[in-house]
Amino acid sequence: MRTRFDSELETLYVDMIKMGSLTENALKVLQDALSGISRKSLDSIQDISHEIDEKEREIEALCLRLLLRRQPVARDLRTISSAMKMISDIERIGDNAGDIAEILPFISSEDLTVRVGLDKMIGTVISMMTGAVDAFVHSDLKRASEVIAMDDEADNAFVNAKQMVTDMIRQGDKNAQEAPDLLMIAKYLERMGDHAASLARWVLNGLDASGDWINNPVKVE
Numbered sequence: 001m002r003t004r005f006d007s008e009l010e011t012l013y014v015d016m017i018k019m020g021s022l023t024e025n026a027l028k029v030l031q032d033a034l035s036g037i038s039r040k041s042l043d044s045i046q047d048i049s050h051e052i053d054e055k056e057r058e059i060e061a062l063c064l065r066l067l068l069r070r071q072p073v074a075r076d077l078r079t080i081s082s083a084m085k086m087i088s089d090i091e092r093i094g095d096n097a098g099d100i101a102e103i104l105p106f107i108s109s110e111d112l113t114v115r116v117g118l119d120k121m122i123g124t125v126i127s128m129m130t131g132a133v134d135a136f137v138h139s140d141l142k143r144a145s146e147v148i149a150m151d152d153e154a155d156n157a158f159v160n161a162k163q164m165v166t167d168m169i170r171q172g173d174k175n176a177q178e179a180p181d182l183l184m185i186a187k188y189l190e191r192m193g194d195h196a197a198s199l200a201r202w203v204l205n206g207l208d209a210s211g212d213w214i215n216n217p218v219k220v221e
Helices: 002-034 044-069 074-106 111-116 118-137 141-170 176-204
Strands: none
Touching: 002 044, 002 074, 002 111, 002 118, 044 074, 074 118, 074 176, 111 118, 111 141, 111 176, 118 141, 118 176, 141 176
């Protein structure tokens, strides 16, 4: 029975990696667009978002099966519970990627996103999201803590982007009419950073100092 459970638990880890990889793919398409490299693949983000939703449902079903049929011990219970919380945040990151993909075509000048620093923000979000999933799979306290610390970078980048957009409007910049869209994209990126930090907190609060899953992690708001 335990061998079967361990096999399904391994499937959970693999599926978490796959969901994270799908989300990373969507973010990298956005990264190319926000860096002014290419917007040609933006339409693919909606398809990737659907795949992320499907993977979320698969993982949720697997987690429920493990909880209801296998009667996991406390350590395994925390792993499964954390995974169920994490997939919600990953799915929201994918949704936000889709939201940005819908707005970007209305930004006429591709260098505007670089000028506002959105290319750097998406780079930070990618590092945070992939780092959090990796921390979960490897029960890595240090990696999870690093991801949480990176949230300050995303927040500061948002503040800077907001200031730049404000300056565009105040100075009567020729692209000032696109300021609301730029600000909206920056806000979505800031939210994505928050979700990535939340992923890491679920990992961090579910592990003890030795890297083992504990029974009573602190509740993450």
